[in-house]
Amino acid sequence: MKTRRRMNVATYVALFPAFIVVVFAYLGTMLWTVQISFTESKLLPTFAFSGLRQYERLFATSRWSISLENMVIFGIGLIAVCLVLGFLLAAALDQKIRFENTFRTIFLYPYAMSFIVTGLAWQWILNPTLGLQQYVRNLGWTDFQFDWIIRNDRAIYVVIIAGVWQASGLVMALMLSGLRGIDQELWKAAKIDGIPTWRVYFNIIIPMLRPTIITSVVLLSLAVVRVYDLVLALTGGGPGISTDVPAKFILDYLFGRANIGLATAASSILLVIVLVIITPWLYYEYFRPKRERR
């Protein structure tokens, strides 16, 4: 009993610095940001309160609604395609193929690159006068058209393509380790029962991979909320403002446009979105099973 209490004290002492960091660095700056968003701050933060004016302007600005919309499209696209592709790659690698290590490295390699490099590379690949389209045309298919990057109704899907190219390797690695953690006896039993392989995957393996899938979704959604450099390098938010994302909107207004008030209002909205959508879901996923087990 005595030992246990001492352990507890030691734990709290060890956690104390982290606690201080959370309170001051996270909560403190969050509150400060929200507070500034109700002011008329331009280049320098001031505390002359102006009510909801910044929020009124924010939601009257089409660039902001476009960025939010883009975040949703990008998020759904990136997460869905990455999960499917990552799972297929992992399942393929799990078939005890030769050169597995080589393939694993190749698939995971894009993830080691920064978004800036990914964006620039794909900008060249997709540029209709330099890249893929011109290449195929030079091969003889002169009508070939793939110019999504310059079409303002399609450009956001180009961002998804580049994002998937980079992130699906990570999902593959996570899924692969998940698959490796599954007891081989299960496969043997299924084989004896004569269950087709695809049914084993759908009805047994995928449900068992649930924690892995959740981890992947959490990691990907974090990438979605803070996506900035990929868009900057790939499209610069263009054509026009059609591929803008919230992070770019915030940084543009914070620094280039010297409007701290509007930028903090946008950050506060982003914070609310994260709190409203992601937190309940995380809570549900992580805490509910624990209670059931009791």
Added chain:
Amino acid sequence: MTKALFGAAAMVALMAGPALAQEPLKLEVFHWWTSGGEAAAVQEFAKEFDAAGGQWVDTAIGGSGSTARPIGINRIIGGDPPGAMQFNTGTQIDELAAQGLLRNLDDVAAKEGWKEALPPAFYEAIVRDGHVMAAPVNNHGQNWLWYNKALLEKNGIAEPTTWDEFFAAADKLKAAGVIPVAVGGQPWQLNLMFNSILLGEGGKDLYMKVYKDLDPAAVTSPEFKKVAETFGKLRDYSDPGNANRDWNVATGMVISGKAGFQFMGDWAKGEFVLANQVAGKDFGCILGPGEKNFVMGGDVFIFPKLKDEQGTKAQDLLATVFMSKDAQVKFNAKKGSVPVRLDVDNSQLDACAKIGVEVLQDPAKQIPATDILASQDVVQSLQDVVGEYWATPTMTADEFVGKWNDTVAQAK
């Protein structure tokens, strides 16, 4: 700080003859000029400052002003200001001046006759509440139209002076299989192009009403609509690869003869020069087409209040050097801009800069850049509108006008 002083003292001791009783006036200069040509240009200022008895301590932040400015502003607010810091000419310095963080340079400016030497709009741009708050260093023309001379000659095209002639020339180039206009489809570049048309076709008065007075009636006028339509028409004369293209890549297309024209500021000249092309011989430059005006933008240095007297003295010296005729010519010849003083010897400048200086002699043609006329918030939010219009061929000129006025009303 003490260490630095000891260092300076030690240096003086080393160099010392009895004549060198006074130590050099050390000053940290904060700027973002890091590209090849820019670094060479800023070196000219450093040399002049050191020769005049100062000691230039260089703090260069790579990237653009939007990277460097917040760093410098944080240092000023945090109480560790650099001795001098670069800003773009215009409204960027408003708040720092209003908060009393900057020194005024009234004495230096009066002694050196800045008011008489500067274009009036530039003098106004450095004055806040009757005090001179910054030292301007250069004048970048923003509304140039560059063209490939050989390409135009080959196709029998004379330098266009009106917009009709321009589109006739562009049609000829298109027929010859050349991209008529090299466009970089980034909002700031598109905005520069739009402003060129506004000044050339719409004229100076419309430009001033739109940007200085932020007058909604001017924006809904038929003249402004015509400008918007002309701008929209240019979409058909650019190539599909223009999306997010960097300005220097677009300039490269003109240099290599892939494209005929480019709307860009005079920093494009650096690219031509780097490719061993000569102004007036290999490439040409036009202010216009249409009404001939010179859009003046540029850089200024501000001097934050310092605690030590030596630093303040060094600031006075640096401000004097920045505006001296000699340093102005040497610096601007390398920077590609024109001297901010109108009374210097221009014989060293190239053919295009000479055209610029000539136009600048007429005060009516000295047009302040949008950064000087309106806040960054207004100017850059309007960039979004122009960029959106360019990328959306289905958007009508009327919709564009409506969006413009809404944006101004919100950002004002």
